[in-house]
Amino acid sequence: MKRLIIVLLLALAGSAVYAQAQQTDSLGFDENNKYIYYQVAAQPGLNADTIYKRALNFLKTAYTKDKLKLKKQDDGKATLMGEGGFLVSKKALVSKHEDAKITYDITVEVKDGKYRYWLTNFVVIPYERDRYANFVPVNGKKTPLEHGLRVLGQKDLDDYLEKVLVNSREIGKRLKNFILSPAPATTKESKISPVIKKDW
């Protein structure tokens, strides 16, 4: 029995440590009372121009256009803005279907050796089943996450907030990977010389 209790405590402690390790950042409210995911990342050794180019490449190519696209590019202020969205699903043991799409705006600003980015304007577009057994967005129903408690209820809001955080982290990770790796050079594909030639 003692061993059982020790194992149980160890398992619980493990979960707590794991959860703490995950909680390195979180969603907050900005001055307009909107949910925001804000991060500053140091990137020593890279100048602003390089980081800017790589961030631009991220916004253009990291995801398909329906998931993230460049909205505005301000070279003078070294600022990039994009808009995107991710699907969230309702999942049970054997079933899973689209539950909603959460759209967002992303801004990236760069300086020598560092960059910052933030995701905000999160809006929930619910999905519903259509007559063909597909799940499709409900036309005209858009709920800013800040109004989620009133419109969606506590349980759904908590669920969406968690998914916003998970996805924001994921987007941040992918941005970091793009900043770390040189943008692919746009080289012309070399022409392969034919095996069967005219003069033989």
Place this chain on the structure above:
Amino acid sequence: MKRKLLLLSLLSAGVFSANAQDSTQTDPPLTITGSVDTYYKYDFADHSNLPTSFASDHNSMSIGMVDIALKKKVSKASFVGEISFGPRGQSQSLPNAAGVYDETTNSYNIQNLYVSYDVTDKLALTAGYMATFVGYEVISPVGNFNYSTSYLFTNGPFQNAGFKASYAFSGKVSLMAGIFNDYWNVYKSASKLNTFGAQLSLAPVEGWSAYVNLLTGPSSGTEIDLTTSYQITSAFKLGLNAATFSAGNDYEDGGFTGVALYPQYAVSSAVTLGLRGEYFKTKTGDYATFGPAPGESVTAITATANIKAGPLSLIPEVRFDNMSNDAVFTKKSGAPSKNAGQFVLAAVYAF
């Protein structure tokens, strides 16, 4: 003891693996969704009166259907297979293999069975047995606000088997055109694939969608239908369905015309109240409808609440129908009546 330790280890592993799962995955290998529904109905005449679809049993705790839909999409190709069991999902909405609505010999259980291919981002081709594109209400209780159904729904098509092409001109305009079996609601044609169907989809402003539908064939007749809904505010939605139908060559004359209005207001995140007001008139001729006799009409008012508790919806509903003659409804005593009314309490669980 070892068993307990093993169980604990498995539970711990489960917790960690659940945390590690990617909640953003959007393309599952196979999607399984569906619903179950059950209801209690009390007809104020103490016997069933209304001829519209589903919720047919008086003073009985009865079942609708268990509905299971499978969907898979790989690259541009997808399929949907939807099967249903229970009165609503068998003889009340599906024919048997012989094309007859008979509970005792019901056999196919297929609501949707089609394959689709996205030729481009804008053009999709679909073939198989599909829920009809005509009308506001649908067979699945998850897709309807009211639990009882309208006369327009009951007398319109349920499914159309055929081949269709859909082209999206923009995010606001798309067009579908297809060729379907000679009769509605059949798994195979009687002899020809000669019913033409088309749907013009419009989204003039955000929140407003409109579908203009045409389904016409020598055997199936011609139905022209407008289905539209407008989410005017985040809480208020207004829907409208209007249709006219003329019977095909199997009849000398007849058909119906009708209009239904669906205002709905969300009073909270869990509760939405709604009305359905319908006027349905039959054309003179030898074509018989589920409802008024040829040349007669009916007006129906339905007040429904939709109370959500997660995936479960409770649907209390009161409905009053007024017919232009007393040929269809009967009073408690059995005497003819122009009026009928009922109370329904339904529970629908969607997964």
